[in-house]
Amino acid sequence: MAKSSRVPSAVGAIPVVGDLVKRAEGQAQWAQEVFEQNARMLSQLPATMKALNDSLERFNQTVGRLDSVVTRIEDxxxxxxxxxxxVAPNLDRMVAVATDTQKQVALLTSTIDRLTSLLNELPGASFVRRLTGGRPLVIEPEEPSAP
Structure with missing residues (x-):
């Protein structure tokens, strides 16, 4: 029987040198791409910071304008x-007066309409209509004068 060796078998345990070189080259290329990407990002940082600063200045101007508008609105x-x-305590009374006025105007209008229809039925009303050009007797409301 053969004696077993304390040294493990080398077959399959040691990767081929070419594979190690390829892996190292791939990792180096990846590290280079990451480095270049970081460099591009760092080169854009000043422009980004300037744009952010400009935006913050415009925002502060807008806040200032809004503050002055809010102050005017509050005043x-x-x-x-x-x-x-x-005015608040008198609002109920004012609404009641306006409602009463509307009722009175409606009553007055209906009374004038009845009176006009009665006058049109009187004897001689047709004669008066002929003299006035055939129009029935209608009382025209006065137009309010312009202020």
Whole structure:
């Protein structure tokens, strides 16, 4: 029986030198590509930082303009509060008065319409119509004068 050796068998355990060189070359090429990509990114960094800085300046200008607009709106709103607080207690009464006025105008309109129809039925109304050009008697409402 053959004695077994303490040295492991070399067949298949040691890669061929050519494979090691190919792997090393591939890794070196990959490292070179990563290095070049990092260099490109670093060369773009100043332009990117300038664009970011310009954007931040424009943003700050916009915030400043918005701040002045908000201040004006707040001042205007504060000026409106006093008149609104004075008018608010009377709003219900004002709405009631407006509603009553509408009812009165509607009643007055219906009364005038009935009166006009009665006047058109009176004897001699047809004679008056002929004298006025054949138009029935209609009372024209006055137009409000322009302010």
């Amino acid at each position: 205007t709103a504060a000026q409106l509060l006093t008149p609104l607080e004075q």
